[in-house]
Amino acid sequence: MTGYILKRLVSAIPVLLGISVIVFLIMAMIPGDPATAILGSYATPENVEKLNRDLGLDQGLVPRYFIWLGHMVQGDFGRSFALNRPVLDEVLDRFGATLILAGTSFVLCSLLGVAAGVVSAARQYGWADKAITFVVLVGISIPSFFLGMMMILIFAVQLRWFPVSGMWPIYGDRTLWVLLDHLFMPALALAVVATGVIARLARSAMLEVLRQDFIRTARAKGVREGRVIWRHALRAAMVSIIPVLGIQAGFVLSGAVYIEMVFQWPGVGRMLVDAILKRDILLVQGGVVFIAACYVMFNIMVDVAQAMLDPRIKT
Amino acid sequence: MRGFLTLLARNRLALVGLIVIGCVALLALITPLLPLANPNVIDTPNRFQPPFSAGAVLGTDHLGRDLLSRLLWGTRLSLAMGLAAAMIAATIGSAIGIIAGYYGGRTDNVIMRGVDMLMGFPYILLALAIVAALGPGLMNALIAVAAVNVPFFARNIRGITVGIAHKEFVDAARLSGMRNRDIILSEVLPNVLPVIVIAMSTTVGWMILETAGLSFLGLGSQPPQADLGSMLGEARSALITHPHTSIVPGAMILVIVMGINLLGDGVRDALDPRLKSGALSRPMPATTVDRHGPVPTARTDSLLDIVGLRTEFRVRDRVYKAVGGVDLHVEQGECLGIIGESGSGKSVTALSVMGLVASPPGVITGGAVHFDGTDLIGAPYEVLRALRGRRVAYIFQDPLATLHPLYKVGDQLIEAIQTHDPLSKEAARIRAIDLLKSVRIPNAESRIDSYPYEMSGGMRQRVGIAMALANDPDVIIADEPTTALDVTVQAQILSVLSDLRRERGLAIIFITHDFGVVGQLCDRVAVMYAGQIVEEGPTEAVLRNPHHPYTSRLIDCVPTLGGGQRKLAAIPGLPPVVDRLPVGCAFAERCDKADPTCRADAIALMPTGAGRKTRCLFPETKQERIV
Numbered sequence: 001m002t003g004y005i006l007k008r009l010v011s012a013i014p015v016l017l018g019i020s021v022i023v024f025l026i027m028a029m030i031p032g033d034p035a036t037a038i039l040g041s042y043a044t045p046e047n048v049e050k051l052n053r054d055l056g057l058d059q060g061l062v063p064r065y066f067i068w069l070g071h072m073v074q075g076d077f078g079r080s081f082a083l084n085r086p087v088l089d090e091v092l093d094r095f096g097a098t099l100i101l102a103g104t105s106f107v108l109c110s111l112l113g114v115a116a117g118v119v120s121a122a123r124q125y126g127w128a129d130k131a132i133t134f135v136v137l138v139g140i141s142i143p144s145f146f147l148g149m150m151m152i153l154i155f156a157v158q159l160r161w162f163p164v165s166g167m168w169p170i171y172g173d174r175t176l177w178v179l180l181d182h183l184f185m186p187a188l189a190l191a192v193v194a195t196g197v198i199a200r201l202a203r204s205a206m207l208e209v210l211r212q213d214f215i216r217t218a219r220a221k222g223v224r225e226g227r228v229i230w231r232h233a234l235r236a237a238m239v240s241i242i243p244v245l246g247i248q249a250g251f252v253l254s255g256a257v258y259i260e261m262v263f264q265w266p267g268v269g270r271m272l273v274d275a276i277l278k279r280d281i282l283l284v285q286g287g288v289v290f291i292a293a294c295y296v297m298f299n300i301m302v303d304v305a306q307a308m309l310d311p312r313i314k315t
Numbered sequence: 316m317r318g319f320l321t322l323l324a325r326n327r328l329a330l331v332g333l334i335v336i337g338c339v340a341l342l343a344l345i346t347p348l349l350p351l352a353n354p355n356v357i358d359t360p361n362r363f364q365p366p367f368s369a370g371a372v373l374g375t376d377h378l379g380r381d382l383l384s385r386l387l388w389g390t391r392l393s394l395a396m397g398l399a400a401a402m403i404a405a406t407i408g409s410a411i412g413i414i415a416g417y418y419g420g421r422t423d424n425v426i427m428r429g430v431d432m433l434m435g436f437p438y439i440l441l442a443l444a445i446v447a448a449l450g451p452g453l454m455n456a457l458i459a460v461a462a463v464n465v466p467f468f469a470r471n472i473r474g475i476t477v478g479i480a481h482k483e484f485v486d487a488a489r490l491s492g493m494r495n496r497d498i499i500l501s502e503v504l505p506n507v508l509p510v511i512v513i514a515m516s517t518t519v520g521w522m523i524l525e526t527a528g529l530s531f532l533g534l535g536s537q538p539p540q541a542d543l544g545s546m547l548g549e550a551r552s553a554l555i556t557h558p559h560t561s562i563v564p565g566a567m568i569l570v571i572v573m574g575i576n577l578l579g580d581g582v583r584d585a586l587d588p589r590l591k592s593g594a595l596s597r598p599m600p601a602t603t604v605d606r607h608g609p610v611p612t613a614r615t616d617s618l619l620d621i622v623g624l625r626t627e628f629r630v631r632d633r634v635y636k637a638v639g640g641v642d643l644h645v646e647q648g649e650c651l652g653i654i655g656e657s658g659s660g661k662s663v664t665a666l667s668v669m670g671l672v673a674s675p676p677g678v679i680t681g682g683a684v685h686f687d688g689t690d691l692i693g694a695p696y697e698v699l700r701a702l703r704g705r706r707v708a709y710i711f712q713d714p715l716a717t718l719h720p721l722y723k724v725g726d727q728l729i730e731a732i733q734t735h736d737p738l739s740k741e742a743a744r745i746r747a748i749d750l751l752k753s754v755r756i757p758n759a760e761s762r763i764d765s766y767p768y769e770m771s772g773g774m775r776q777r778v779g780i781a782m783a784l785a786n787d788p789d790v791i792i793a794d795e796p797t798t799a800l801d802v803t804v805q806a807q808i809l810s811v812l813s814d815l816r817r818e819r820g821l822a823i824i825f826i827t828h829d830f831g832v833v834g835q836l837c838d839r840v841a842v843m844y845a846g847q848i849v850e851e852g853p854t855e856a857v858l859r860n861p862h863h864p865y866t867s868r869l870i871d872c873v874p875t876l877g878g879g880q881r882k883l884a885a886i887p888g889l890p891p892v893v894d895r896l897p898v899g900c901a902f903a904e905r906c907d908k909a910d911p912t913c914r915a916d917a918i919a920l921m922p923t924g925a926g927r928k929t930r931c932l933f934p935e936t937k938q939e940r941i942v
Binding site: 018019026122140141149157164211213215219220250253262276279292296310312 | 428671721
């Protein structure tokens with residue numbers, strides 16, 4: 001298994017390089033002089049000249065890429081001129097909040113989605129199936145930012161069950177309970193769409209598996225129906241569900257942008273939007289590369305989980 | 316196409332989606348013609364008017380602009396943006412996909428690597444990066460959304476194109492000297508176009524959501540122009556004080572996207588042929604029983620007594636009578652063979668005993684299965700489950716498909732044991748090893764930790780037998796257990812079964828289409844044809860002197876080793892389809908002795924002495940056989 005993990009890690013290198021190339025090429029689309037664009041209102045002649053020297057902006061595309069890559073490999077993602085601090089520091093400061101939000105959301109959507117899909121399949125055409133199918137349809141159709149706003153309106157303003165926004169109260173202790181209280185609504189709002197997608201897939205994967213011969217064998221053995229569904233069928237269905245969990249993880253991670261805006265969550269997503277509006281190019285670039293790289297790493301974890309689940313995958 | 320449309324219309328939800336989308340699209344189209352207030356006229360004194368106030372049906376926003384007017388204009392813009400993004404993405408993506416798929420080789424490789432790379436990127440992040448580079452604005456948001464969806468189209472269309480690029484008509488076009496560009500335009504494109512349109516119709520919903528999302532973040536449409544997303548974004552600061560300004564545009568997005576999704580699901584269902592046949596329904600824990608009339612009582616005190624069993628498959632408006640009134644019984648320690656061609660109903664009979672016929676579509680409509688004083692048909696699920704594997708166990712045909720692929724064989728054996736016996740895991744494991752030894756698996760101690768895919772077919776079937784033996788059942792029903800195995804392995808499996816029967820006094824019902832196997836193992840044999848038993852009796856007597864013409868023909872089909880040059884007599888014709896069974900003898904069409912009386916009425920299974928029965932008006936005689 002260790003060998004397999006190492007192999008997957010090594011195979012991530014070209015993907016990471018590819019991501020850096022894509023981001024670099026997108027940023028190279030910026031119209032006009034890059035140094036002026038990066039510095040914005042800080043573009044004094046001295047600053048422009050310094051930046052051109054540091055980033056090789058006066059050189060061709062290829063040397064510029066390698067200079068940028070070289071800096072990044074050493075952990076230097078450049079400097080945000082609007083915030084006047086290193087990009088990586090800012091991203092790392094913010095990333096914790098995003099990770100808590102997206103991580104919770106991911107756990108929520110995986111558990112809820114798989115459970116809903118399994119129940120739906122096991123009770124095919126029953127009322128539970130119909131109810132779940134309807135809720136899932138609404139779930140995948142509602143924009144997460146609108147859902148978040150409605151949740152604030154109902155559960156925070158009307159019912160006062162949860163705080164309106166933010167990650168921590170302005171005053172008071174920062175305990176786990178307080179965090180969960182603030183986390184619940186944004187994490188749920190972020191999870192809804194992914195839950196719907198996972199539930200749909202889990203339902204069809206389960207229906208596919210339940211028709212297989214080995215399910216009949218389990219039933220012929222006298223195994224209880226609950227165990228047939230949740231052990232025999234789900235285990236086999238997970239083989240096709242897990243890759244979708246990986247895709248949805250990316251969706252949750254990047255979809256956090258909207259939720260962070262709605263709930264004033266101090267994460268990377270909000271930072272990115274602010275940076276785009278302030279034209280803080282290096283901060284955007286660094287943030288995007290960082291999140292994309294995290295996503296690649298997460299996908300490796302998904303592959304490893306898949307290999308542990310399915311003995312037929314050669315490790 | 317017409318079938319597709321009726322199927323779509325039959326799907327009521329898809330129809331609702333179509334109507335909703337149609338209405339919204341129509342409203343958006345005629346918006347400029349409607350007597351609406353100017354959506355951009357600011358009237359600050361009248362800001363935040365609630366809905367249904369004078370002059371503003373939906374109220375006004377934070378600058379006093381008429382919300383209804385802004386909603387309709389915003390809908391128009393959002394729909395246009397979504398559609399435009401979908402068209403751009405579809406055009407560019409399909410072009411890339413067709414080129415990659417058509418040229419193949421290195422071109423394909425390079426392009427698809429790039430596409431995979433882009434798809435590995437969380438797409439909202441990619442859209443943000445593009446907007447960051449180009450700057451916020453409506454057109455840039457449109458470009459970003461279109462760009463992130465290009466890989467989706469490229470990959471799908473490439474897949475379709477690869478299939479088409481190797482079809483005969485494309486080869487023919489190439490040979491006739493057409494240029495690649497012309498082949499793509501005249502041969503390939505028309506064939507992938509429907510797929511492109513369907514992919515577009517299912518993605519336009521996302522694109523509307525994505526452009527609305529960018530606008531919501533302030534990165535899309537810029538004031539005063541507003542799409543639904545930016546309306547929502549602007550209303551956010553007044554969410555708590557004046558929620559209607561948020562609810563109005565948000566609900567509209569929800570309605571549009573839901574309509575599109577409903578329609579898209581309908582289209583997908585209509586196109587998926589598996590859904591048409593209803594094949595995607597999952598079998599329930601026990602076969603449905605729909606039994607009318609009196610329940611037949613047990614005829615004998617046999618261990619297992621099947622009386623008048625009827626099982627059918629209800630697929631849409633067709634009824635396939637797979638088992639049409641079967642009487643069978645098996646005694647302690649006896650081996651009963653059931654023989655017949657595929658589709659004769661022998662497996663369905665066997666699976667009906669424990670309610671294992673897949674249901675839907677299977678339904679047991681009559682008869683009884685008396686086992687140890689209980690009628691199993693219609694017995695509560697829990698009663699049935701407690702007997703399954705404990706007293707009546709099954710061995711199935713293909714051991715690779717019937718063992719769970721992801722669990723070790725040992726764990727599957729242990730589960731079989733623990734299901735009916737509250738043993739500790741360790742004790743159950745020891746017993747599992749014993750079971751593996753009893754079916755003569757070498758190195759049982761290490762084999763127990765193998766996965767099914769690591770074993771040979773014969774070994775897997777031994778595991779299947781061991782699993783059936785796990786709880787010392789009274790009856791084993793073996794459903795073609797040796798059919799998937801080669802002859803030497805088959806012989807070994809048969810000898811294992813035969814020994815077990817002697818040692819444990821098991822009753823075995825052995826289903827096969829092979830007379831050789833029956834002769835080796837079975838005391839009695841029942842021959843099935845078109846869901847009925849046509850002949851039954853002691854194996855030797857039936858084999859040596861068959862009474863029913865079908866049995867006799869079936870035996871003639873078996874080649875004998877060293878029997879010299881003998882004409883193999885295949886039976887002419889095909890078995891009848893069981894949804895249109897004839898009134899009289901089902902074999903009459905293929906029988907050379909058939910006579911009008913055979914077709915006139917149902918024929919009973921009549922005793923012919925010496926424990927034999929046959930369902931024939933003109934049974935074969937010995938003389939005929941020798942000739």
